[in-house]
Amino acid sequence: MKKHNFYAGPSILPQYTIENTIAALKDFAGMGLSLMEISHRSKQFVAVVDEAVALFKELLNIPEGYSVIFVGGGASLQFSMVPYNILNKKAAYLNTGEWATKAIKEAKLFGEVNVVASSEDKQFNYIPRGYKVPTDVDYFHITTNNTIYGTEILEDLEVGVPLVADMSSDIFSRVIDVSKYAIIYGGAQKNLAPAGVTFAIIKDDILGKVERAIPTMLKYSTHISKESMFNTPPVVPIYAALQTLKWLKDSGGVAAMEKENKRKAALLYGEIDRNPLFRATVPAPEDRSRMNVCFVMNEGYEHLEKEFNDYATEQGMIGIKGHRSVGGFRASLYNALPYTSVEALVETMQAFEKMKK
Ligand SMILES: *Cc1c(COP(=O)(O)O)cnc(C)c1O
DSSP states (O other): OOOEEOOSSSOOOOHHHHHHHHHHHHSSTTSSSOGGGSOTTSHHHHHHHHHHHHHHHHHTTOOTTEEEEEESSHHHHHHHHHHHHHOSSEEEEEEOSHHHHHHHHHHTTTSEEEEEEEOGGGTTOSOOOSOOOOTTSSOEEEESEETTTTEEOOSOOOOSSOEEEEOTTTTTSSOOOGGGOSEEEEETTTTTSSTTOEEEEEEGGGSSOOOSOOOGGGOHHHHHHTTTOSSOOOHHHHHHHHHHHHHHHHTTHHHHHHHHHHHHHHHHHHHHHHOTTEEESOOOGGGBOSSEEEEEEOTTOGGGHHHHHHHHHHTTEESOBOOTTTOSEEEEOOTTSOHHHHHHHHHHHHHHHHHHO
């Protein structure tokens, strides 16, 4: 039976990415050797990194004065690398969920942290608005997509101080204005590549302003000056990322993705709002994530949660169980997930409704 992959991360990748990566694992760039067993400094692999950086810049329309790097350590290491490199005295953070909370915890090791607003009072089911960002902070940090609780900041904020964004789970899902950001970072395993590589887009002039000593590997300028080749980068995930970027370009780029992502999210939220058995956990439509759609059994139907999960799994819906801290269901609709998979999930929800009424 056809499987529909709704996992939150690691998650669905384009078939193009998977097939080309498998091929390169057998024979990379006609070298007669596996991608796993060649030097990262071979001209063939240096070309991979160069092309991946060029496609990042092209697809996101990154202006002059920014660098793109690929490193290890996951988005979680960026929670420390950001303050290590750019927090002098004080930073502001927006707390919209578990990932933001983790980023805040790390930043506190480096200076004063002002949490300007939080949605923790309502289980992170909304995006705070109307807060003020102090003008004397080194930067303001946001998590654009709250992968666990299913909220998303769908605009580029104007805050008057350097803006830093964790875009692990919504990079390339909508058109962004990179010039509004000082740093954008993310783990690749949600919308780009298998786990193991982390990207960072850094405005060069944000660096060099802190006085502390920074360990070489944790210093952005190390990786920028060595073009992600200071040490051995995650070769296979970077190769896979390049395939996804090529697929993205062939599919019409980020604007085309955004259009399709809006259609997919509208279809699924529409069914959740219509179907009396289910309820979206994020009430305000403008706060709902297009990437991670969280829903639960509606009042009076709570006892059917396990039964729906089992039924949906039988129908080929994989990975829709909600995060352990939320419960219920979460369907992740990343770029590579086709519209037809969302249709299949909607049909499953409708069939379950008929069975129960
Ligand atoms: C998954 C995720 C992370 C953690 O990424 P790792 O690469 O596992 O460290 C951080 N932030 C967001 C928004 C995520 O979705």
